[in-house]
Amino acid sequence: xxxxxxxxxxxxxxxxxxxxxxxxxxxxxxxxxxxxxxxxxxxxxxxxxxxxxxxxxxxxxxxxxxxxxxxxxxxxxxxxxxxxxxxxxxxxxxxxxxxxxxxxxxxxxxxxxxxxxxxxxxxxxxxxxxxxxxxxxxxxx
Numbered sequence: 001x002x003x004x005x006x007x008x009x010x011x012x013x014x015x016x017x018x019x020x021x022x023x024x025x026x027x028x029x030x031x032x033x034x035x036x037x038x039x040x041x042x043x044x045x046x047x048x049x050x051x052x053x054x055x056x057x058x059x060x061x062x063x064x065x066x067x068x069x070x071x072x073x074x075x076x077x078x079x080x081x082x083x084x085x086x087x088x089x090x091x092x093x094x095x096x097x098x099x100x101x102x103x104x105x106x107x108x109x110x111x112x113x114x115x116x117x118x119x120x121x122x123x124x125x126x127x128x129x130x131x132x133x134x135x136x137x138x139x140x141x
Contacts (some may be wrong), residue, residue, distance in 0.1 A: 003053065012053060014080035016064055023126075029127065030091065036053065038140045043139050047059075066121060095121040102127045
């Protein structure tokens, strides 16, 4: 297990994965889960004092827009929790493997070459993923 968590945090993470990537299917939700886990173990940038799933989900500023979505509210499903657990156990999916950031550009635009000054690592469906340089955040490499 990469991150210690409570049952409430598992539910919180599963709900955030749903809110951020339901339309991207299980793989898209797993990639969002990778970013959540990475933020909880990274000791760089604005994630230096972020150590729990709760801290990651509710980080302000710099948190996830999904917490403002109606999809975030309501209990997570068994399947959503299973997806979150897979990420917490260390399953990673490219291009989110080392990513700390992602966003969905408008439908008529492609991914930016950098986001928060960090290099582009790849795209899955409508999400663009960005990873820090390995020297800046060695914990996630």
